[in-house]
Ligand code: SF4
């Protein structure tokens with residue numbers, strides 16, 4: 001372009017908030033030169049509902065309802081840090097069975113969320129079938145959730161000191177049927193995309209970010225591990241019963257779209273391993289501990305971070321006594337991961353920018369809150 | 370080319386598998402007992418009145434404030450057929466805001482409200498509410 | 514009956530046939546892809562949703578036809594016709610059987626390519642006239658892609674013309690007595706299929722209309738029956754290209770036992786099903802990779818094919834040598850796909 005004497009102007013193109021591949025209501029204003037992106041300005045806030053502020057007006061028990069709706073693809077994983085934070089404030093002990101149930105459903109939810117990523121990523125790359133395969137398997141997980149928590153997406157299942165219901169009577173049968181199904185589903189998914197030359201060409205080397213940059217931008221979760229940094233809060237700041245369970249923390253080295261994709265597929269396998277161990281080791285006992293009838297924690301503040309499918313999901317909870325929380329601050333992993341978007345997108349093609357956004361796997365409900 | 374062939378074989382195989390979808394309005398989904406649809410009130414068949422006393426605890430705890438309930442003196446107390454001194458007078462649930470979170474079920478001290486299997490509640494207006502009669506018949510509507 | 518009346522009747526029948534075929538194709542695609550994705554596809558209208566496409570057509574007809582304020586009115590309205598007409602003109606020379614053809618042209622093969630390439634203009638026009646940036650991007654992509662792929666497409670079929678010694682589709686079919694050209698020209702067939710996928714804007718080459726990137730590309734502003742016409746011509750084009758492949762490489766109506774028209778339909782639908790199958794499986798290429806693929810791989814491959822075919826004709830090699838040489842070329846090429854794609 002440089003040596004041409006024709007005058008060229010960059011074109012602005014507005015991608016989103018109504019665009020099929022912005023994963024909700026994200027908006028990017030792209031400056032493009034032909035098919036190449038010169039600059040990108042992200043705009044967020046279209047899904048802002050003021051969850052943090054609303055939480056200050058709700059009693060402690062009801063806040064989980066709101067947190068379900070931040071990262072709606074992994075609702076149970078969001079409830080976990082909140083109830084853990086509250087348990088810390090209240091000094092409540094959680095029975096072991098409840099901890100196992102929590103881990104079990106959280107890992108299943110992680111698989112469901114990664115499946116959703118897989119499907120959407122495939123759709124971003126232009127393949128239609130991955131989405132349907134992912135939904136086929138995700139549906140099975142949600143059937144299990146329906147039986148356990150009563151909800152499909154919004155569970156409101158975790159309670160201070162345990163979980164709301166114990167597992168249903170037929171949970172073992174359901175789970176033993178579900179695990180092989182998922183295992184087969186993951187194989188299907190991998191066979192469809194992982195070796196496909198077109199897909200490799202599209203994703204390898206696209207949206208690359210170095211480990212140092214990733215740390216500087218504050219990436220967490222699969223996006224960070226794809227750059228080669230082995231950081232997983234389940235292993236490095238063990239909580240719940242994770243220390244008793246055996247699982248690997250996979251990493252990749254290149255930090256491009258393909259690595260992020262492959263890493264998540266691998267994580268699904270690891271989560272499945274954890275689920276299997278939970279099935280074996282599930283102890284008997286109560287599913288809800290001794291909890292005061294009225295939740296009124298003493299003054300204080302606490303931060304709990306857990307490993308969400310997207311990274312570190314943290315809750316900073318401040319109590320000034322009384323029935324209502326004083327402050328519920330959410331450390332949203334998608335929001336932090338989104339910071340690196342500009343870095344990843346510089347100089348890529350329009351087609352790539354869709355893929356890169358997909359590979360970061362954001363959930364707008366949590367970015368905007 | 371090999372990777373593409375692998376993918377092609379996968380799709381070919383799944384073409385011959387059984388479809389996993391159901392023909393929804395004709396076939397009903399098979400819902401587990403715990404499935405949470407909209408909340409409904411329970412009828413006390415022994416006495417012939419709802420369990421609900423109209424105590425308003427659920428209305429206060431509901432995160433979306435979609436319940437409106439009032440209380441009245443129970444006329445059956447006088448002739449001794451019922452032990453409930455107060456009984457629900459009006460009960461309204463705003464269908465468009467209920468999020469099916471089951472908080473109301475949890476906080477009710479009389480176990481008078483429970484989650485039913487009703488999930489089809491499309492309406493033409495935002496203000497559609499269910500009154501006491503609807504709430505009581507909810508259980509029949511949504512199956513078990 | 515005067516000749517012109519007969520011609521008109523023949524054309525009317527051919528167009529009617531193609532229109533019905535399009536409706537069947539749309540239904541078939543939804544069914545096939547549905548089953549590949551383990552769902553059922555349309556089920557409500559008619560037996561297994563068979564009437565779904567007519568129902569959709571009626572819906573499109575009664576829908577409001579919106580012309581955006583920013584659009585160039587005339588070009589916007591003219592574009593669908595410009596895409597639609599050439600595609601239906603090509604039907605004229607496709608021989609369903611020896612007698613079932615509107616007009617057997619001596620330059621049939623040439624005619625089909627010459628006419629069908631006009632429709633590119635319509636697509637570019639549609640994108641430009643919409644006054645929408647996504648549509649513009651899409652139509653620029655479409656222009657680049659379709660012009661690039663036209664070349665390997667034509668070269669791939671040149672080999673056939675050389676072996677058969679004619680551009681007349683009937684003669685080509687007759688020349689395949691005993692041996693189909695898929696055996697003599699496997700490279701040609703491969704290039705033809707790949708390039709025609711790109712011509713048809715179908716996965717994995719659906720870059721101009723990429724849903725997840727440019728949201729439907731040139732057609733993004735169209736609604737109602739104008740959009741329907743684009744849709745229709747896309748499927749009509751699919752059918753015609755498949756029919757052409759069946760005629761040129763699979764010996765058209767030739768085959769034992771069954772009547773000729775049935776053989777023709779079986780072969781055509783086999784190719785169509787393969788196209789659907791690709792659509793359900795493959796992701797989409799990126800525009801630069803697409804161009805690399807056309808210019809660095811397909812075109813040289815087509816030249817190599819021509820060279821081998823030429824040598825075969827000049828030195829009168831036995832047929833198996835041509836077959837073996839072609840397969841070898843194809844094997845080498847399939848390795849090269851990867852290398853070139855990387856570069
Ligand atoms: S449903 Fe329960 S909590 Fe609500 S008013 Fe009736 S008795 Fe009170």
Ligand code: SF4
Pocket residue numbers: 408430431432433434435436462466467468469470471472473474
């Ligand atoms: S289910 Fe939740 S939202 Fe609905 S009425 Fe009960 S408390 Fe309110």
